[in-house]
Amino acid sequence: MMQQTIVDYIKNEIHGGDPELEIEPEDDLLGSGLLGSMEMMRLVEHLETTYDFRVAPQDMAIENFMTVAAMAAYVERVKA
Amino acid sequence: MIHLLQHAVFAAAARYPRREAFVCGTERMTYAELSRKVRQLAQTLRAQGVEPGDRVGIYLNRCVETAVAIYGILHAGGVYVPLNPKAPATQNAYVIEDCGIDVLVSHPSQKRSLKALMGAGSRVQKIIGGAKTDGRVRVTGWETVFADTPEGIAPGRRVETDLAYIIYTSGSTGKPKGIMHSHASGLAFARNAAARYDLSFEDRFGNHAPIYFDISQLAYFAAPLVGGTAVIATDAETIFPASLGRLMERERITVWYSVPLALVQLLNSGTADTLVLDKVRYLFYAGEALAPKYARQLFPLFPGAQFGNWYGPAETNVCTCYDLPGPPEGEAPIPIGDVWQNTDRLIVGADDEKVSPGETGELLIRTTTQMLGYWNLPGRSAKAWFVRRVAGDLEQRFYRTGDLVREEENGCLHFLGRADHQVKIRGYRVELSAVERLLLASPAVREACALALSGGKDGALQLTALVILQAPGIMTEKELLAYLRDELPWYAVPETILFRGHFPRTATDKIDRSKLKSELVA
Numbered sequence: 001m002m003q004q005t006i007v008d009y010i011k012n013e014i015h016g017g018d019p020e021l022e023i024e025p026e027d028d029l030l031g032s033g034l035l036g037s038m039e040m041m042r043l044v045e046h047l048e049t050t051y052d053f054r055v056a057p058q059d060m061a062i063e064n065f066m067t068v069a070a071m072a073a074y075v076e077r078v079k080a
Numbered sequence: 081m082i083h084l085l086q087h088a089v090f091a092a093a094a095r096y097p098r099r100e101a102f103v104c105g106t107e108r109m110t111y112a113e114l115s116r117k118v119r120q121l122a123q124t125l126r127a128q129g130v131e132p133g134d135r136v137g138i139y140l141n142r143c144v145e146t147a148v149a150i151y152g153i154l155h156a157g158g159v160y161v162p163l164n165p166k167a168p169a170t171q172n173a174y175v176i177e178d179c180g181i182d183v184l185v186s187h188p189s190q191k192r193s194l195k196a197l198m199g200a201g202s203r204v205q206k207i208i209g210g211a212k213t214d215g216r217v218r219v220t221g222w223e224t225v226f227a228d229t230p231e232g233i234a235p236g237r238r239v240e241t242d243l244a245y246i247i248y249t250s251g252s253t254g255k256p257k258g259i260m261h262s263h264a265s266g267l268a269f270a271r272n273a274a275a276r277y278d279l280s281f282e283d284r285f286g287n288h289a290p291i292y293f294d295i296s297q298l299a300y301f302a303a304p305l306v307g308g309t310a311v312i313a314t315d316a317e318t319i320f321p322a323s324l325g326r327l328m329e330r331e332r333i334t335v336w337y338s339v340p341l342a343l344v345q346l347l348n349s350g351t352a353d354t355l356v357l358d359k360v361r362y363l364f365y366a367g368e369a370l371a372p373k374y375a376r377q378l379f380p381l382f383p384g385a386q387f388g389n390w391y392g393p394a395e396t397n398v399c400t401c402y403d404l405p406g407p408p409e410g411e412a413p414i415p416i417g418d419v420w421q422n423t424d425r426l427i428v429g430a431d432d433e434k435v436s437p438g439e440t441g442e443l444l445i446r447t448t449t450q451m452l453g454y455w456n457l458p459g460r461s462a463k464a465w466f467v468r469r470v471a472g473d474l475e476q477r478f479y480r481t482g483d484l485v486r487e488e489e490n491g492c493l494h495f496l497g498r499a500d501h502q503v504k505i506r507g508y509r510v511e512l513s514a515v516e517r518l519l520l521a522s523p524a525v526r527e528a529c530a531l532a533l534s535g536g537k538d539g540a541l542q543l544t545a546l547v548i549l550q551a552p553g554i555m556t557e558k559e560l561l562a563y564l565r566d567e568l569p570w571y572a573v574p575e576t577i578l579f580r581g582h583f584p585r586t587a588t589d590k591i592d593r594s595k596l597k598s599e600l601v602a
Contacts, residue, residue: 030315031141032189033165037319038582057350062316062323 002072009046010068014039025069040065047071053078083240084263086154088270088304090115096281096307102147103331104312109144111307114151119230121152121185121208124220128183128206132157132236135179135246137204138291139163139172139186139194142315145209145222146291149185150245150300154263157236160245161258162292164587165193169200171256175248176202179258179455186210187222240264246455247294247394250586258455259394268448269397270302272420276401277362277386279335281307286328286360288313288338293588294394295366298337308335318342321349329355335362337390339589340370347377348526358384366390366398368590369495369513371520372408379407391416391495395464396479397449399423400493411521416485416495423447426478427487432466440496443485444478451479503532505541508571512543515574518567519547524555529583529591530574533600543574546596548582 007023014035015021029035035043044065048054053075055064064074082088092101093115101114109117130136136158138149153160161179163172175181183206186194191211198204198217210219244266246258273279279302287299287310299310311331317323325346328336343365346352363378363385370389379387387404402417419425427441428434435441444466453461466478484496497513504510512530519528527548535542549555557577564573578600584592 028189028316030319031143033141033193036166040319058322058354060320060322060349061326062314062320065320066316 002076003068005050006043006047006068006071009043010034013046014042023068025072026067029065029067043071047075051075051079082267082305084154084238085244085266085301086118086151088267088301089118089151092281092304092307099281099307100309101304102144102310102312104142104144105314107144109147111304114147116230117148117226118151118155119233120225120228121148122155122233123228123230124208124225125153125156125158125183126233128208128218128220130156130158130183132238133159133243134183135159135161135181137161137163137176137181137184139165139184139190139197139207140291141165141187141190142290142312142318143187143189144312145185145187146312147300147310150291153185154244155233157238159243162245162247162290164290164292165190167587169193169196172197173200173202175256175258176204178256179246182206183208184210238263240267241452243452247292249394250588257457257460260452260455261397262452265397265449265451266297266301267305268422269297270305272398272422272449273298273302274306276420277335279306279308283308283334284332285310286313286331286333286336286338287311288318288324288342289589290587293367294397295337295339295588297397298335298364321345322351325349325352325355325357328357328360332359333357334359335364336360336385337362337364337366339367340365340374341368341585341589343370343378344374347374347381352381355381357382360385362386362388364388364390364401366392367588369413369517371517372411372414373521373523375404375414376407389414389416392445392449393479393481393483395451396445396447396481399425399445399447399449402492411517413494413517415488415492418491418493419445419447423449424476424478426466426468427485428466437487437489440484440486442499443481443483443493445481446476446478450477503541503543505532505543505571508569510543510572515543515545515564515568515572518564519545519560522555522560522563524549524560526550527583527591529593529596531593531597531600533597535575543572544600545574545577546580546583547577548580552579 011021093111097112098110101111102109136153140146184204185208187209188211206218208220209222240263244263245261248256248258285299285303289295303310317327360382389402390398391400392398400416400419402415424446426444429441468476482499485493497511501512515530516528519525529546531544532541560577584595586592
């Protein structure tokens, strides 16, 4: 559910609703060029606003943001 | 004898086969593995018709394959042309057309932007490591490349002064220019660095820059030359500074070379003081100035490091260096030092005559690391050189850097800005970088950019400053202007100060001034 929300945001808000775009939960978002640094920051801000939390500086790390799966798991951990 | 860049890899493989050559993310490649893969790729390229002198594009993100690609293309006798997969497809299509690239070395992870590139009508016919969906293009998977038994390649008669790679400038004005470099110039850079700083097989080189930026050449060329390990930060690690710091610690980096931005981001990540970075023995930076206040904050993080400010346009690679004696005092900009070995210089005025000692002039450089010229631009290339007749028809060529410097009595050079960053405001000469430095000196300011735009009465040039504050609202425009008026002549004080959250950056991490300008004009 959370994963789908993130995928939808990337598709609609960052890639203008591109119908051909397929994003797997384990895709390397930055390495594949799907997200640049600006877009990653936008996505992080969107998650913070939507789920009402702030990412601690030590959590701004690749383990938590490399893939859609990692991001969803991180947000769920923080909200728990 | 190492006279071609790839010889360094083969020599390292003979001497240190099991030492790590390249590390990126979770991938670790020894010299033996690298040597084998280089030979396999070269064989594949030859089998696909790549001939000595052919330009082959590298279309990769940050990954270990970049090392295989660079050296595989060179071993096949080709010329490698690194492309930026994040650049607009039309820009990459232009470069491909300009230097006649038929073959790309890539990876399936790049399939989305490769598709856009092919859609922009590029002439590429073959892709190594492309994805299966690339329609009319012949694709050879990496698995196929590495399944081959490498047999010898006819080496051909290659000479060190032959073209080895072409680095395209992002070109702030007009079309990108291809800077042509030879095996000799690439090896000369690696040798200069290795000799001056006594680099060895025990060194672990931390790399941040992409391969289309020559800052990456310390890791990619000098590491194999000495048999050391190149640790390539992944794209993700360059975007998450906390992860970059942990990479430096975990991989026990001993030599770091990057743009200042990477270090400043590390400082601002809020995690830097939890890291133990005492293994770093050299911290080099280039590409932009490092503000003295940031240098002071970095020193305690790297207690074992000698800091070095390196300077040099991509046309000459690094040509001067300044070994910082300690944390800088005050706000005076850190000098660029003097030319290092095998390098000559002149400082000239507008008439190409040497300036008097201590006077400002343009820096001209003559060195073994300099380019052969610009690809297919003989006129532009000719203009880049100052030619000094020595005797008879013996000439010396100096590259015109377009940078203004001033020499101290002891020969130490101070960088004063681009000749074209000087503007005339109401008839007075203003150095934009001086305004920026002053703004940066304020503890409230994180980053600053000064621009001259037509706007006043009669469209006269006016100064606008853009500032990123350390925290929103900690200083007002009025307060910053008052601070500037205390320090600057009246004509150099900006008309307005605009606050921003971030600056657009070029592919080489410099503040993208043309983009900022066009945003303001719109």
